[in-house]
Amino acid sequence: MLPFSSYEFFIIMAIFIALIAACKSFVADKNYKYVLLFFNALFLVTIYPKPIHFFLLIAYSYFFTWLISDVLKVKKKIIGILVLLLPMLLVKFDIRFDFYPFEMNNLLSFAGLSYASFRIVGYYMDKSPNDRMADIPTYFNFLSFTPTLLIGPIDKYARFRASQNTGFSNINEGNFIAGWNALVKGIIFKYAAAELISRYWLNVFDPSSREALHMLNNMYAYYIYLFFDFAGYSWMALGIGKMMGMQVPVNFTNPFLAVNPQDFWRRFHISLGDWLKEYFFTPLYMFFTRKKGLKKYPLTRQNISLLLTFTLMGCWNGFKLNYILSGFLFGLYSAVHNTYVAECKKKGRDVLFGNMNPKAVKFISIFIMFNLVAVAMYIFSGRCPLV
Amino acid sequence: MKRIVLLYLLPFFISVYLVYLFAFNPSIKAYFFPEKPIPNYTEMPAYIDNFNGHPYFEQNFLNPAWKETTIYVLGSSELSEGGEAIPYTFIPGHYKNIRVQGFGHAGNQCFSIFSQLLANTSRLDQAKIVFIISPGWFESKPTKGTSSAIFLEYNSERFLKKILTNHNEEDRVFKAYAEKRVNELYSEFNSPSLPLKLMSFEHTFSKSILHKAVFALPMICDYHLLSEKRKLSCDRSGCPDPAGTDLKRVMKPANTVHIGWDSLLSYSKAETLKKVTNNSLGIEDSYYTEFIGSKRGKIEPVKESLNTELQDFMMLVELAKAKNIDATFIISPLNPFYFQNQPAIQPTIDIITRTISQNGFSYLNLLESDSAKYEKAILHDVMHMSDYGWYQADKYIIDQYKLDSVTVDHYISTTP
Numbered sequence: 175m176l177p178f179s180s181y182e183f184f185i186i187m188a189i190f191i192a193l194i195a196a197c198k199s200f201v202a203d204k205n206y207k208y209v210l211l212f213f214n215a216l217f218l219v220t221i222y223p224k225p226i227h228f229f230l231l232i233a234y235s236y237f238f239t240w241l242i243s244d245v246l247k248v249k250k251k252i253i254g255i256l257v258l259l260l261p262m263l264l265v266k267f268d269i270r271f272d273f274y275p276f277e278m279n280n281l282l283s284f285a286g287l288s289y290a291s292f293r294i295v296g297y298y299m300d301k302s303p304n305d306r307m308a309d310i311p312t313y314f315n316f317l318s319f320t321p322t323l324l325i326g327p328i329d330k331y332a333r334f335r336a337s338q339n340t341g342f343s344n345i346n347e348g349n350f351i352a353g354w355n356a357l358v359k360g361i362i363f364k365y366a367a368a369e370l371i372s373r374y375w376l377n378v379f380d381p382s383s384r385e386a387l388h389m390l391n392n393m394y395a396y397y398i399y400l401f402f403d404f405a406g407y408s409w410m411a412l413g414i415g416k417m418m419g420m421q422v423p424v425n426f427t428n429p430f431l432a433v434n435p436q437d438f439w440r441r442f443h444i445s446l447g448d449w450l451k452e453y454f455f456t457p458l459y460m461f462f463t464r465k466k467g468l469k470k471y472p473l474t475r476q477n478i479s480l481l482l483t484f485t486l487m488g489c490w491n492g493f494k495l496n497y498i499l500s501g502f503l504f505g506l507y508s509a510v511h512n513t514y515v516a517e518c519k520k521k522g523r524d525v526l527f528g529n530m531n532p533k534a535v536k537f538i539s540i541f542i543m544f545n546l547v548a549v550a551m552y553i554f555s556g557r558c559p560l561v
Numbered sequence: 562m563k564r565i566v567l568l569y570l571l572p573f574f575i576s577v578y579l580v581y582l583f584a585f586n587p588s589i590k591a592y593f594f595p596e597k598p599i600p601n602y603t604e605m606p607a608y609i610d611n612f613n614g615h616p617y618f619e620q621n622f623l624n625p626a627w628k629e630t631t632i633y634v635l636g637s638s639e640l641s642e643g644g645e646a647i648p649y650t651f652i653p654g655h656y657k658n659i660r661v662q663g664f665g666h667a668g669n670q671c672f673s674i675f676s677q678l679l680a681n682t683s684r685l686d687q688a689k690i691v692f693i694i695s696p697g698w699f700e701s702k703p704t705k706g707t708s709s710a711i712f713l714e715y716n717s718e719r720f721l722k723k724i725l726t727n728h729n730e731e732d733r734v735f736k737a738y739a740e741k742r743v744n745e746l747y748s749e750f751n752s753p754s755l756p757l758k759l760m761s762f763e764h765t766f767s768k769s770i771l772h773k774a775v776f777a778l779p780m781i782c783d784y785h786l787l788s789e790k791r792k793l794s795c796d797r798s799g800c801p802d803p804a805g806t807d808l809k810r811v812m813k814p815a816n817t818v819h820i821g822w823d824s825l826l827s828y829s830k831a832e833t834l835k836k837v838t839n840n841s842l843g844i845e846d847s848y849y850t851e852f853i854g855s856k857r858g859k860i861e862p863v864k865e866s867l868n869t870e871l872q873d874f875m876m877l878v879e880l881a882k883a884k885n886i887d888a889t890f891i892i893s894p895l896n897p898f899y900f901q902n903q904p905a906i907q908p909t910i911d912i913i914t915r916t917i918s919q920n921g922f923s924y925l926n927l928l929e930s931d932s933a934k935y936e937k938a939i940l941h942d943v944m945h946m947s948d949y950g951w952y953q954a955d956k957y958i959i960d961q962y963k964l965d966s967v968t969v970d971h972y973i974s975t976t977p
Contacts, residue, residue: 176748180758182779189778220765220775223748285748347565354569 175221176285177324178364178410186221187320191417198342206341206419211311213418214318222323224284231261231287232317235294240307247303251457254298262291267493286323288490292449293317297331299453312338319420321411325404327425327445334420341419349416357413364406371399381557389559393552400551401429404443429547433539435508438547446487455483473516480512481505491554496561500554507546585789607649608663610641611714619717622664622677623684631660632962635674636693638667639893639945646829646951648691648958655818656964668711670698671873672742676712678880679735680720682727685884689962692877692890693954696928697944698870699909701861706742706869709749721756722787725763731883738876740764755787817965822956829949833938842898843937845947858900858943865912875916882920889961890917890924891954896943897932904930925957 177183190213197209218225235258242254256263263269265283293316297308308316308331316334337344376395379388408425415422429442439447462468462475481502488501517525527535552558583589605618612619623633634640634648640663645651649663665674674692678685697703724739743757744764750757759780766776836845844853865871881888892910897903907930917924927950929935941947946954959965 180753182758182762182783185779185782186775189775216771216775220768220772347562350565351569354565 176223177320178407183221186217187414190217190320191414194418195345198345201342203340203342207309207311207315207338210315210319210338210341210418210420214315214320217320217323218318227282227284228286228290228318231290231294232314234261235290235317236307236310236313239294239298239301243298243301243303244307251299255295258294258298259291262287266489289322289324289326289328290317292328292446292490293331296328296449296453300331308335319415321414321418321420322422325407325411326443327408327411327423328449329423329445333423337421344416344419344421349419353413353416355413356409356416360406360409360411360413362406363402363409368399368402368406371395371402375399382559384559389552392557393548396555396557397548397551400555401426401442430544431540432543432547433536434543435504435511435546438543442547450483450487454486455479458482473513476512477509480508484508488554494556496553496556496558499561500550503546503550503553507550585793587793590793605662607653607661608640608643608647610666611669612717613714616717616719619719623681623688625684625688630658630689631662632689632691632958634661634663634691634693634958635669635677636663636665636893637669637695637698639693639695640664641666642945644948644951646948646955648951648955651951651955652958652964655820656959659964661958665715668708669715670703670707670711671870671877672707672739673712673715675735675873675877675880676716676724676739677720678877678884678886679727679732679739680716680723682729682732682884685881685886687885687887689887690881690889691958691961692888694874694890694892694913695944696892696895696906696910699868699874699913700863700906704863704868704870706873709746712743712746713750718754718756721754721760722791725756725759725787735876735880735883737764737767740767742873755783755790759783759787820956820959822952826949826952826956829947829952830936830938833941833947833949836941837937842896843935843940844896844899844943845941848942853899853943860895860900860902860905862905862909865909868909871909871912874913878916878920878922881922887962888922889958890922891957892924892926892928893944893946894927894929894935894939894950896940897930897935898937899943903932906930923961925954927953 175183194209194213201209218228222228238257239254242248242257248254261282265287297313297316301307307313312335313331315338316329316331319329319334322329376392376399378395379385379391381392383389383392405426412422412424423445425444427441427444429438432438432441439451459475459479462479463472468475468478482505484503484505485498485501487504488498491497491501514526524530524535527538553561605621609615609618612622632648632652640647640649643650645654647663649661652661653659678690721743724736727736740760740763743760747753747757747761753761762776762780762783765772766780833845834843836847837843837849839846840849840853842849842853880886892913895903895906900906906928910926910928914924914926927939927946936949938947939950939953
């Protein structure tokens with residue numbers, strides 16, 4: 175059984191929450207991480223479909239992070255990244271070593287691999303060779319925390335550890351109510367809104383239809399469905415996490431009201447946007463800055479970095495045309511917006527809207543952004559008959 | 562704490578209870594979700610590919626009360642080919658009071674058949690069942706066993722519920738095996754039904770005390786929901802359904818038919834060979850042109866310990882023995898000119914035939930790996946029988962069940 179896949183999962187989580195809360199009365203605060211470790215491991219062992227796979231990934235990542243960072247002290251981070259991402263890359267590239275009945279991908283592929291890989295890389299990037307390796311229980315909890323195991327958000331190790339350190343004190347009435355509200359919000363998003371959209375809107379027209387109106391309908395339906403489905407998961411994870419004493423970062427805040435691409439990634443799958451910015455865009459931008467030929471062109475450096483960052487985001491979903499193209503489109507939106515902002519700064523005025531009423535500008539911006547994102551998401555969905 | 566209980570937990574449990582009342586109240590549910598009654602068919606087609614959309618055929622599957630004596634032929638793709646020689650057409654055409662029911666299409670492999678039988682254990686005693694075993698199931702990827710999608714085509718909620726609620730001690734091993742196999746397939750099911758979930762959970766539950774502790778409460782809830790659903794369905798369509806009827810069989814005289822097998826076999830052989838002119842492999846021209854050409858097949862044998870399909874087969878034979886099925890097996894041929902390493906499958910076939918014999922059943926093995934001894938007319942392609950092949954199977958079934966002798970079975974219901 176996967177997290178959030180059926181109502182039994184919620185029953186089990188309710189039991190876990192009650193038991194963790196009960197532990198607060200007789201377990202010392204500093205031992206919260208062991209309590210969490212017990213419940214995360216219990217979930218993996220008894221409920222998760224491929225527990226050994228997950229345990230092996232944790233062991234693999236811990237060992238190689240230690241080897242590359244502490245023993246070999248490899249300076250080029252890219253080598254470590256490639257080693258740590260290797261299991262995910264083999265799956266995403268669909269590299270198969272079939273010696274029937276063994277299939278490489280069957281051994282490597284399991285639910286939650288992508289999110290775990292992103293957390294692993296995040297930890298490795300943040301860790302300098304002088305830092306001590308993470309303690310094993312915290313590292314295990316960081317990668318296997320049940321509510322965020324399957325679909326994020328992509329947490330950062332330092333933030334997770336800080337939250338874990340105050341785990342028992344976070345279990346209080348205020349957090350329970352906040353968690354409950356987030357959980358209910360998630361349930362309504364995922365099991366009511368997304369479900370209704372999926373049943374009564376998303377499939378009204380044949381996805382392969384090339385009629386303009388059908389395609390428009392499918393485009394908007396998918397974007398709105400995706401938001402409710404994905405945000406629903408995130409709110410449920412946040413809610414259950416809070417009730418267990420952990421602060422899970424907010425992953426969605428009204429993305430339909432985004433006025434530009436930058437604003438959109440501060441509202442939609444925030445943890446992914448932050449991850450990409452911190453661990454890919456910034457190092458890439460710094461890399462281009464060191465290149466002689468690009469030194470004089472900061473805007474070009476930014477735009478190339480943006481395009482590559484978002485194309486990578488597309489690749490993360492899978493090496494398929496629809497994913498890569500949608501990532502590239504998001505990169506293009508960001509690069510165009512970046513150029514527009516730079517032009518406005520250079521000329522000291524809004525080069526597109528001039529002196530138009532700010533409220534009208536905001537409304538138009540929201541409208542444009544909503545439609546641009548809907549187009550990119552439609553391509554991402556694989557349901558667009560033109561791609 | 563008081564605030565949490567009063568403002569959050571209490572309203573939550575009250576609303577869950579209201580939803581529960583609403584969902585399981587027969588009159589409310591019947592009003593909002595009217596259900597079509599299952600039509601009571603008097604005729605059943607001689608061949609049924611699967612039960613999807615055929616609940617009326619499903620509830621009469623293996624039903625001794627249905628019509629006259631029935632021989633069931635269970636298998637996969639070869640049964641969907643049709644033709645005059647196929648047993649469900651040929652045998653009833655000659656033996657008027659014998660019914661032959663063909664059932665299955667491509668992918669209906671051992672575990673699917675095993676579950677269908679396990680769901681109907683009360684109907685198996687002395688049931689005449691012919692299993693058409695395809696060697697292709699036991700090599701390469703099909704050795705993984707029945708796929709999840711195919712499994713669901715043949716094993717609806719109704720059947721799975723019957724397996725779950727079978728508490729006979731003698732069926733415990735078979736039930737546990739079915740639960741284990743469902744558990745292995747579980748991650749492939751999209752929105753699994755309650756019985757499917759419970760079958761998977763039952764297996765997980767049996768693993769350790771930790772598993773028991775985690776799964777106890779969800780399973781109590783699921784079993785309760787299952788029983789409520791059953792009550793609801795009884796309110797609508799009446800219980801017990803035909804599946805619960807006690808049935809016994811009596812004997813009735815049969816007709817004696819003379820079939821000129823020698824001439825029929827030589828004629829069909831010649832007719833099949835007439836269609837083979839553009840190749841020396843013994844494959845019909847059209848099939849050869851469209852699918853074969855210079856292509857050749859390769860058998861990929863899989864070790865016994867890794868061959869899930871073989872394990873499924875062994876359990877199927879054990880079930881047939883335990884439930885006293887009047888079973889027989891036909892191993893269909895492969896074309897050794899196409900599968901040039903065909904002897905590689907022989908060790909697996911030896912295990913199959915040994916298993917059948919050891920359990921006291923008979924079989925007809927049409928597989929011939931020696932290309933010098935292979936009869937080119939037996940298949941029309943590389944693995945599906947021609948009329949010539951099917952007539953051999955027909956003759957075997959007729960001899961096996963002694964249809965030419967004095968009596969045939971006739972089933973009656975003993976339910977008043």
